[in-house]
Amino acid sequence: AQTVTQSQPEMSVQEAETVTLSCTYDTSENNYYLFWYKQPPSRQMILVIRQEAYKQQNATENRFSVNFQKAAKSFSLKISDSQLGDTAMYFCAFIGPLNQGGKLIFGQGTELSVKP
């Protein structure tokens, strides 16, 4: 069974600084996708970034980038130039091939606080 682990329940960072959130996962699949979702106090689930396992290049989306280490089954999120609006819960998630149902498996979340 696939599992996703986020070992940092809470983190804080000063505004404009860089922070890295950790995520590890376990799977026997070779083709899969990894995601980071942001959940602000409104509790909406907002996609931050995605990574296809077959791509060696790390995904980037503006200030957000990932460090994807397939052999180590590690998928960390780096937030550069942190902003107050980045304060939220961040969930790492895994999805297997769509022909296997494609359900998302989430980690426990990391609560990030950006301090002015």
Add this chain to the structure above:
Amino acid sequence: EPEVTQTPSHQVTQMGQEVILRCVPISNHLYFYWYRQILGQKVEFLVSFYNNEISEKSEIFDDQFSVERPDGSNFTLKIRSTKLEDSAMYFCASPGLGTDTQYFGPGTRLTVL
């Protein structure tokens, strides 16, 4: 980002009552998902629905839960006899066209008293 809508945003009900949560997923897609998030906990998979049938369900999705697509666009989650422990946020999700990326609706906050 593709839009998924859910109604109501907040539902308060008495224990033992039936509730129906509604979702309008991204159009022209065959896969839909329901997830649940108890306050302070992680998001958990409930059920996936493909081509008008349940594709997969979790242990949480017991006989008191059911899903339907009554009119070809709306997608409903029914809880027949609510329990206190059903209090949670319920999210509907739908993949974007041609992608495995799931986009979430804003959620329905269910409170069972």
